[in-house]
Amino acid sequence: HATMATTKVPEVRDITRIERIGAHSHIRGLGLDDALEPRQxxxxxxxxxxxxxxxxxxxxxxxxxxxxxxxxxxxxxxxxxxxxxxxxxxxxxxxxxxxxxxxxxxxxxxxxxxxxxxxxxxxxAIGVRIKEETEIIEGEVVEIQIDRPATGTGAKVGKLTLKTTEMETIYDLGNKMIDSLSKEKVQAGHGKDHQAGPLFHQNTVCAVSRGRTAEEKRGGPHSPYTGLPGSLLRRHRRDQV
CATH class of the missing domain: 3.40.50.300 (P-loop containing nucleotide triphosphate hydrolases)
Known part of the structure; x- marks a missing residue:
């Protein structure tokens, strides 16, 4: 004989308000001038x-x-x-x-x-203003190497090589980053802009670098050309969410 335990979830009611034309809906302020003197x-x-x-x-x-x-x-x-x-x-x-x-x-x-x-x-009545510091990694994609396990059940690992006009860096890729790059079909020669923060990760394929030849270009004949970014691969930006 088996008994089934039932869990009672308490219901939380919310105060819902209906905005309508009321006795004070026409008020737009206190009616004061710059010197805090009231107008009639x-x-x-x-x-x-x-x-x-x-x-x-x-x-x-x-x-x-x-x-x-x-x-x-x-x-x-x-x-x-x-x-x-x-x-x-x-x-x-x-x-x-x-x-x-x-x-x-x-x-x-x-x-x-x-x-x-x-x-x-x-x-x-409590207002919260959230500010987020975002780390932006940008550069031209030199090489993408993704290793998938032969069994098809393990985690994928990969490496991404980015370069600017003065430096070249190799980054290790995780599963989410690999899936994002595969979804956007990022290949060698693409301009890469990756924004990483505590709230979101965003990848953007900017354009095809001018340093690639026509045979190596992956974006098609209508892809815009852009020069390589500056010497810094990483930069920080603060956004208000």
């Missing part, structure tokens, strides 16, 4: 001049990073423009700064606890 009617804001100026000071502090990790409490009677000022601050910060609007009725639910609702809102 500007960017969808009307009135509350002193509060808008104070919000402008807070906005500049946010941009300079002086109140990171702190909270701003806007208090007042109903209908005095608290949500409008908060929306104006969010619009002035721009699309790179995440802003999450949360109504009080979204916290109290029978399907989700208050802690989970607040945790999801905080996670949505």
């Amino acid at each position: 009617v500007s960017q969808g804001m009307v009135g509350q001049l002193a509060s808008r100026r104070a919000a402008g000071v807070i906005l500049e502090m946010i941009k300079d990073g002086h109140i990171a990790g702190r909270a701003v409490l806007i208090a007042g009677q109903p209908g005095t423009g608290k949500t409008a000022i908060a929306m104006g601050i969010a619009q002035s910060l721009g699309p790179d700064t995440p802003f999450t609007a949360l109504a009080g009725s979204e916290i109290f639910s029978l399907e989700m606890s208050k802690t989970e609702a607040l945790s999801q809102a905080f996670r949505k």
Whole structure:
């Protein structure tokens, strides 16, 4: 007699919001000039001049990073423009700064606890900017040597010889690199541009080197010619993902 154990996977509900035309969808900013002086009617804001100026000071502090990790409490009677000022601050910060609007009725639910609702809102309001340092290897392909096991089950190994105007280097190839070179049909005489980073590996066949003769050219009669790269085979580049 065999019994089957069943594993119950907990269901995680997500807060879904629907963007619609609302009472504050017309607000584009706080309506301030360069001196942080509020205009009477500007960017969808009307009135509350002193509060808008104070919000402008807070906005500049946010941009300079002086109140990171702190909270701003806007208090007042109903209908005095608290949500409008908060929306104006969010619009002035721009699309790179995440802003999450949360109504009080979204916290109290029978399907989700208050802690989970607040945790999801905080996670949505956290912005992460990822920068990646990429190593670029470029040069003319002199020779590609790929050794495949006779049984067909082992790992493939290979060597790639690249050269520039002043140097020549041999690189060991792994399985992924060999498959990528085979897919792009890289052969001797092709210009090679390999970008390696922690997030991706990209290979590009740039062109056919001018140093190859017409019989040795593999790219066909319409392939563009290019000169050999400079003395450095490797160079580094920083990208923002």
